[in-house]
Amino acid sequence: MMIRTFFRHLLESLKSLKRNGLMTIASATAVTISLTLLGIFLALIMNATKLAEDIENNVDVSVLVDIGTSQEDIDKLKDELENLPNVKSVSFSSKDEELKKLEDSMGSVWSVFEGDSNPLYDNFIVKAKDPQTIKAVAKAAGKLKNVHRADYGGAPSDKILKITQGMRTWGLGAAVLLVFVAIFLISNTIRITIMSRQREIQIMRLVGAKNGYIRWPFFLEGAWIGIIGSIIPCVIIFFGYRSAFRVLNQPQILGSSYHLLPPSTFTIQICGLLVLIGILIGALGSVISMRRFLKI
Template structure:
């Protein structure tokens, strides 16, 4: 068995060299196909990642009533005395105790005004101090995206809450987009791989047709189908392996540029592409694996018509 494998292995290498131009044509076909597969898969995977990030970044903004003292431990009573605030953290604790709530962040109206000033310009400084029209708020992160609506409805019933915003239509659209990308992205990737197998098998078939006499002679001398198929199977795998080199290098180069260019702007929105140290090894390894597999499958499909009795 081992001796036969090495014999087929050497024969496949000789065949690649002997059929020079046909081998180059087959490798070129694999290269072009894998470039398309790699680029398309990169876009789909990162789009799905961004959709998931958007889904997970959906938050609930809870605005407190004007003059709320939920964050004040001490308050001044009607006679001007500083006393313990009986309502200290009353709203916060009710929100925090909800089973679907993961985290609660307090954002004062002054902090919100500063953020608007930093983002939209110095014009917002006109509203500093007593002119600040904003409200103190709690920003809620839920344990699951599906819990957003339920938590928002429950928080709206708490005394002292002025308004609750959970994105409503926008949130629903984000959830639908995430599901759409995952579903159709997977379908499109599978279709592209099937197309790749057909394209490569047709290219390899041309190579095998040019060697049909060689196959007929082997059959006439009594060689079994498995023996005839061996070198061609390995040859197809070699074609897939060699054809994956250029796409892997190209994907690495393009993804590095895209990651460095896009990541800073995405980071400001709590979004990110798949990290380089995770994406590149997986994608490069996948391209080589896919190239070898579809090369071998393409060779097997192409051989089938010549091995029929």
């Protein structure tokens, strides 16, 4: 019986969408615009946060080994660095490998320093478990024996860490604000739709229909409006983000260490979120908006 009643309400909600075509289009359009803006801004904010994390994770401590340090002392120094608090990993790069990196990035002019003329230091690259502890790791590493200098970038790196922290904080705040704006716009449009059908609700009450019986078709109708309104935003996000990813996620644009969120799962998650928001706001907006008409 309950299942039959549910399908009756479902069928009635679909008929009502067709019957009130103009208001349905108006409501679905409001949902479409709101969810499109929300989806685009969420994609931007989440990728900005991802890039901020990449920047943080690429701030390492460079530990320069004193010239003339024996291999035995270098091995001992590596063990000491790995045992420091908050150290995630330690990798070694000889002065010849450091020179090769310079030649690859700045040209063969550096080849004149090969062999005994190499002025560079053997180097340990230390990654911290938490970017916020990078300064403490550098300070502790600098106190170890056979260390010429431990450097994490100084003031510029401090500024980068502060900027990335701000990006995460403001990004989260902007995302929450956008969700509330979308809720406000969509729910108000749904409310106008319900108000335009005040007479229909009053007639149903006059013939003795219970509040639950009246409410269900409007609840389902609001959910349908949310689904219809989320179709275009999902198409835009699904295909638009994939195109943007192919163009922007290039080493020459972002660098080899930075990447956007992969579209395979990200677009599905965003689209699922948009559909869910559309359904919830549409359905709940309908129920809340018609409460005043159901009061005795």
